[in-house]
Amino acid sequence: xxxxxxxxxxxxxxxxxxxxxxxxxxxxxxxxxxxxxxxxxxxxxxxxxxxxxxxxxxxxxxxxxxxxxxxxxxxxxxxxxxxxxxxxxxxxxxxxxxxxxxxxxxxxxxxxxxxxxxxxxxxxxxxxxxxxxxxxxxxxxxxxxxxxxxxxxxxxxxxxxxxxxxxxxxxxxxxxxxxxxxxxxxxxxxxxxxxxxxxxxxxxxxxxxxxxxxxxxxxxxxxxxxxxxxxxxxxxxxxxxxxxxxxxxxxxx
Numbered sequence: 001x002x003x004x005x006x007x008x009x010x011x012x013x014x015x016x017x018x019x020x021x022x023x024x025x026x027x028x029x030x031x032x033x034x035x036x037x038x039x040x041x042x043x044x045x046x047x048x049x050x051x052x053x054x055x056x057x058x059x060x061x062x063x064x065x066x067x068x069x070x071x072x073x074x075x076x077x078x079x080x081x082x083x084x085x086x087x088x089x090x091x092x093x094x095x096x097x098x099x100x101x102x103x104x105x106x107x108x109x110x111x112x113x114x115x116x117x118x119x120x121x122x123x124x125x126x127x128x129x130x131x132x133x134x135x136x137x138x139x140x141x142x143x144x145x146x147x148x149x150x151x152x153x154x155x156x157x158x159x160x161x162x163x164x165x166x167x168x169x170x171x172x173x174x175x176x177x178x179x180x181x182x183x184x185x186x187x188x189x190x191x192x193x194x195x196x197x198x199x200x201x202x203x204x205x206x207x208x209x210x211x212x213x214x215x216x217x218x219x220x221x222x223x224x225x226x227x228x229x230x231x232x233x234x235x236x237x238x239x240x241x242x243x244x245x246x247x248x249x250x251x252x253x
Contacts (some may be wrong), residue, residue, distance in 0.1 A: 029133035029149045035175040036123045041205035045124040049248040050201065052120065058169075059116055072113045085110050113193075120207065120242060123168070123177050130154040132163070138172070139226055141179065145172045148226070165222055172214070183222040191215045193225050193234055204249035210240040 001196070027035075033096050050061040060071040076080040082093040090106040118125050126133065136148040146169040153162040162240070169179040181193040193215075196208040213226065213234035228234050 019084065027135075027147070029135040029147075032135070032147050032170050032175065033123060033126045033133060033148060036170055036177060037127065039175045039206075040123060040177075043119060043120075044204045047249075048205065051248075052207075052245040053243040054116055054120075058244075059113070059120070060218075061117060061121075070113050070117050072109075072116075080177075083109055083113060100168050103106060104116070111230075119210075119240070121205075122180070123170075123234070126151065126168070136167075136223070139169065141169060141226060141230060144178070146170060146178070147172060150223075167222060167225070169226065179226070183227045190218060191220075191222055191225060192237070193229055194240070195229070198241075202245045205247050207242055207245055209242060211236060212238045212240050225246060 009162055028157065042171065049063075051242045053058055056074070058073040058075075060073065064067045064070065066175075067146075070085040072083040074152075079094050080096075084091045084093070088110075090110045092101050092109070094108075125131075130153050132152045134150040139146050139148050151166040151168065151170045153164070155162050163185055165183045167181045170176065171178050176196075176199075178196050179194065181191065182203065183189070183191045191214065193213040194210040194222075195213070196210055198209040200207055213229065213239045215228065215233060215234075220228065225234070
């Protein structure tokens with residue numbers, strides 16, 4: 001009788017340890033994002049200068065760590081327009097001469113420049129101070145299993161579009177963000193779903209292009225958009241392609 005009781009106690013202890021081990025092995029949203037950033041470029045995001053072409057413009061990221069300067073160059077036959085965003089301040093130069101820009105247009109240009117840079121370097125921006133991350137259910141898309149993470153933003157330092165909601169699907173094997181979606185509320189609002197393709201690493205940093213989809217029915221919750229993609233009920237809106245990517249290693253040492 002005592003032997004039976006001893007065995008039951010032993011099995012109970014082992015079971016508790018296994019439960020604790022299983023619970024401790026569950027990754028948090030923060031841990032998933034940290035691993036993804038490390039896989040996709042890590043500290044190189046902070047110490048390299050980056051340039052790429054998107055549509056008819058050239059985008060440049062200069063400086064290092066918290067002193068990053070975002071630029072956009074538009075070249076025509078008659079002028080070179082250089083837009084610069086630094087410390088939330090916008091400046092425009094035409095052929096190296098500083099020109100005045102109305103505040104409303106400066107805000108519009110800054111948001112546009114920041115948006116292109118933000119998507120180009122994902123998942124790096126997901127550790128910005130205003131970002132809130134929540135781990136949702138795991139899902140399966142095209143024979144792969146994914147961590148599904150919801151991202152929202154604080155109003156302070158969250159930008160003018162702080163109310164937007166993002167979803168990211170991180171591959172459970174590679175930790176790369178193969179899909180993302182977002183719900184926006186400007187210009188009538190809507191939702192987008194992006195599928196990454198054409199992955200390449202340039203001097204250690206991962207870059208992708210996207211197939212950009214939209215929903216036909218705006219009343220469907222953003223959390224269900226992956227189900228619509230799997231069911232082929234999203235409409236392809238555009239392809240987002242980065243070209244002529246250059247990554248210049250750290251020259252500050």
